[in-house]
Amino acid sequence: MANKPSIPKGTRDFGPDEMAKRNYIFDTIKRVYALYGFQQIETPSMETLQTLMGKYGEEGDKLLFKILNSGDYLKAVSDDELKERNTLKMQTKLCEKGLRYDLTVPFARYVVMHRDELQLPFKRYQIQPVWRADRPQKGRYREFYQCDADVVGSDSLLNEVELMQIIDTVFTDFGIRVQIKINNRKILTGIAEVIGEKEKIVDITVAIDKLDKIGLDNVNEELRGNGISEEAIEKLQPIIKLEGTNEEKLDVIAEVLKESETGLKGVEETRFILDNLKNSGLNNEIQLDLTLARGLNYYTGAIFEVKALDVQIGSITGGGRYDNLTGIFGMPGISGVGISFGADRIYDVLNTLNLYPKESVQGTQLLFINFGEKETAYCLPIVTAARKAGIRTEMFPDKAKMKKQMNYANAKNIGYVALVGETEIQQGKIMLKNMTTGEQELVTPEELINKI
């Protein structure tokens, strides 16, 4: 009856080495979030389909994993409906729950359900898996972790300032050099207003983004191809050719947007954020980038994105300010701002640059070789004492061949091996082998603990 086991496509097992590295990533992010006063919450893996459906667009609805109702799951389906085989229509009768698709909608649901217990502003972080029935491909999984932090219930731009500091601190701790890009949805709205092409803001940012690659003439050509008027293109020139420091850029933009109240608001917000970051000792560069337009329909103020400087990979962190997070659940007027670290990509970057600190991936520090029952009985109290001293210690459980036990130590990358035979027992000592240098040394139990 044995079948060769497998796991669902798009999912992963994480072995000990991968887990040690992932824990290092999550623990670093958690420590920094806590340092800024964010508190962790967790929500259930399953949400009602009523909570999930219609929040991610039609495509998102399809990508939700739905859970078959228990018991007679066909009871709400009529014979005619069965015959019709309209799977899309029928699924909400077969299923009332789904797996969460992101952490944002469950968070909105959480805020609404717990509104009376929450002290606003509420600074929460959440690190949990999400599931999407996407076609699996390299770097895209059907189960993956998100690491979100959001502040809700505060309009203050100091929140944006802090989130930039969090990003800078996390990547400094990782040793990853990054560029933090910032933009503001209000500036983009202002540009669209000023050139009278409100609908075309996405086309415009896409075209501007190509300046380095295709040159000014071709950018203008592309804008014309998108039906942007000559007058608008003329007005756009200072924006397309935008260069210099963030301050210089903001001056140019303010000049272009002088007729747009919203646009000037965006300039002012960006100035506030950048000014307040000036004296906070950021280790990474923060750059105003007008082509940054992620989730345009979602964000309403600042937009952020982080790129690694030394590895070619997409955005490794992103976020922004949004309004009305909880409006979908009948609680309007709650503004929020948040960021999300891309754990899987950060994992790849740390791997590529070999940046994991040795301690973070080190498991067992000391292995006692098993020479038999008498030797084991002598060693057990020493093993216990080593653990009491906080040393991660193992005794090989079986009296196996020496080679097998040493292979075990090597495979687990154990730093020290303790060898205790008859001679050592008579002397009340331990032969301690440093597995890195190969050196051996006869030590007392106390010396052993002090040494490691």
Added chain:
Amino acid sequence: MANKPSIPKGTRDFGPDEMAKRNYIFDTIKRVYALYGFQQIETPSMETLQTLMGKYGEEGDKLLFKILNSGDYLKAVSDDELKERNTLKMQTKLCEKGLRYDLTVPFARYVVMHRDELQLPFKRYQIQPVWRADRPQKGRYREFYQCDADVVGSDSLLNEVELMQIIDTVFTDFGIRVQIKINNRKILTGIAEVIGEKEKIVDITVAIDKLDKIGLDNVNEELRGNGISEEAIEKLQPIIKLEGTNEEKLDVIAEVLKESETGLKGVEETRFILDNLKNSGLNNEIQLDLTLARGLNYYTGAIFEVKALDVQIGSITGGGRYDNLTGIFGMPGISGVGISFGADRIYDVLNTLNLYPKESVQGTQLLFINFGEKETAYCLPIVTAARKAGIRTEMFPDKAKMKKQMNYANAKNIGYVALVGETEIQQGKIMLKNMTTGEQELVTPEELINKI
């Protein structure tokens, strides 16, 4: 379109306080597991139904949450089958994946799939949620965490010894006084052999368990009622009346089981475990209890269970030795032994006894009150310095009423509040308020950091 949101029954949101407590529990268990050389792994939330079905009995199959296939999930179902409405038969055509039901079957699947990478013995721990479509009731959830540690690929009883030490260390760290109960399946088999009632071993242990409550005569009466012969009951008397130290009990059992090879093996195993624990400085009592028979069909050697001494609640940890974990997946001959901490019950015990260390549930340590833009600008570098020194610090983001900001500090149980107005700025100082004592003190930024 607003709907009042809810979560699926049997699931839970964990807010900041609950999460801090849960993290304390998980972190303690993880630290101890690591101290003993166990390595963490994670497996996907979804497994194929082929992996899950048939592993938990017929009832278990029903309690699996099954995930509706994406796309045309009806394509493998004929019109006749639809008409038949045999939901049980049809479900494996609608679903090929399910949510994991425990951590043991996924672990067995993991060992088989990764057999070539694993260095045996493999000491793994795993802390992840599992899902069961059980009827929700007090203390029983449809999503809950399991915290398992297992050693596979080693027959040595030193593993049992270490698992007992782990249990003792974890509950000592928690400050929960426990009784660790131990038994051995081979002893139970031996008893059944000796009295010639192999089939009735469960009835026998259930009856013996009632001795304290109903007295010897009634126990014997119950045994008779279960069809146990007078001769067998006679032989059982020393077992029923078993008293004294573990050693005394083992002597009596060894005498009763002298004809049973298996029984004597169980006595020997138990002696080895208890003898080796004698000098290891256990803080909690370990007691041989023949009525302990959890998962009888599953375990093949030692069986453990832990009860809290100061709170009336079921078993808070359990485990034992099993053979042939991976046989179901075509890899026979792998023996293992494991334990599982019941996180939800431990949570309740710690709550009841109020045993959470203050540090473990303390979030933000220091809050800067926001008096306006000028004051904020003065404070920001101090906030940054405090965080650099590792102090979990917040600046209230909005210039809200003093009362609101102080309420925020109280609600988040923040230890210190920093007040900086015009006077303090002129002096280059900070008014630091200890929220526990109410004392206020004028300090320099350096003094502030040293103080907290």
